[in-house]
Amino acid sequence: MxxxxxxxxxxxxxxxxxxxxxxxxxxxxxxxxxxxxxxxxxxxxxxxxxxxxxxxxxxxxxxxxxxxxxxxxxxxxxxxxxxGMYPEDMVEAGKVDQIIDTVTDMNVMLNLSMRENDPIIKKQMRADLTNTDLPRYFGYLEEIIDANSSHWFVGDTVTVADIAVWSFLGWIAQGVLDDIPPEVIQPFVGLRKVYNELGEHPLVGQWKKKTYSHDESSSDEYNYDIPDRI
Ligand SMILES: N[C@@H](CCC(=O)N[C@@H](CS)C(=O)NCC(=O)O)C(=O)O
CATH class of the missing domain: 3.40.30.10 (Glutaredoxin)
Incomplete structure (x- = not known):
């Protein structure tokens, strides 16, 4: 193929x-x-x-x-x-889909602020994201992890849902989005565990080494590395 x-x-x-x-x-x-x-x-x-x-x-x-x-x-x-990172079972598959769609929803919320040209309105949008919207969604995601018996989102192995959240959180955690402090993730222990466990996978390390920018000083909202742990 x-x-x-x-x-x-x-x-x-x-x-x-x-x-x-x-x-x-x-x-x-x-x-x-x-x-x-x-x-x-x-x-x-x-x-x-x-x-x-x-x-x-x-x-x-x-x-x-x-x-x-x-x-x-x-x-x-x-x-x-x-x-092999997407369940065959219909319900389990739906549980993976709901996470990916939620990452999409969070992405769309952030996009609105990225497209805002007025700096004052943009700052206010970013404050709302930091204080209300992102913590609300992170809390919902955390509840889903807490309800699962493993520390992954669905079942007991890594799925594409974990990868989507890992990558999205890495973007936030790198601190490249003005006025969205990486600390917004800190209270969410379950999300950080998904992030840290996946980030420690040797193949994830290899992939990052092979393809990620290693310019620590980059503050580009799109061209960034992501932290190993959060
Ligand atoms: N609904 C699409 C949205 C994809 C999307 O927004 N892609 C962005 C990059 S992250 C893009 O192509 N932006 C360029 C543009 O829309 O002009 C999806 O889920 O893949």
Whole structure:
């Protein structure tokens, strides 16, 4: 099977959930990282310069044997099935989906503030995220972990749900989002355990070493490393 994951050159959860699950399962894939120029082209034409279809003109896109599939959730499910990190049981699978969709919801909340140009409104949005929205969602996620008998989100092994949360938390924990302090995660012991246990997996370490920026001073909201532990 020929697999290609197309995304920007950054370790954002939408792509990482696919890239890392395949990497951890030792499944070969082409890790295509496009430039700003490629992005302009795909916005205009709905495809890359090599003809690869980008259905909604957004990324990530997974290309399987020449067929493009868009949308982070669907891509996570396919990569999870390929890598053995997505349950076969319908209910367990739904429990993984609900986590991925919640990461999407949190991402969308953050996006609103990222698109805000007025600095005062943006600061207020970030304060609301820090004081209310993120802790509320982190609390719901924590309740789900607490209700499971293992310390993972679903079942007793790592699923793509854990990878999505790990990657999303890493983005927050790196402190690259102005006015969202990494400390917002600190009260959530169960979430930190998922993060730290997964981050200590040797294959995750290998993946980070191979692909993450190691510029500690970077304050780019998109180009960042993530901490080993939180
Ligand atoms: N609904 C899509 C959203 C994907 C998305 O927002 N991708 C962003 C990058 S993280 C993107 O392509 N942004 C460029 C744009 O929309 O112009 C999904 O779930 O994958």
């Amino acid at each position: 020929d697999l290609k994951i197309i995304y920007f050159d950054m370790p954002f959860w939408r792509a990482e959930v696919a890239r890392l699950s395949l990497f951890m399962a030792n499944i070969d894939f082409d890790d295509v990282r496009i430039t700003g120029d490629d992005n302009k082209f795909l916005k205009e034409h709905g495809k890359l310069k090599d003809g690869t279809s980008i259905p909604f003109r957004q990324l990530p896109v997974l290309v399987i044997d020449g067929q493009s599939v868009a949308q982070s959730g669907g891509i996570a499910r396919i990569c999870g099935k390929l890598s």
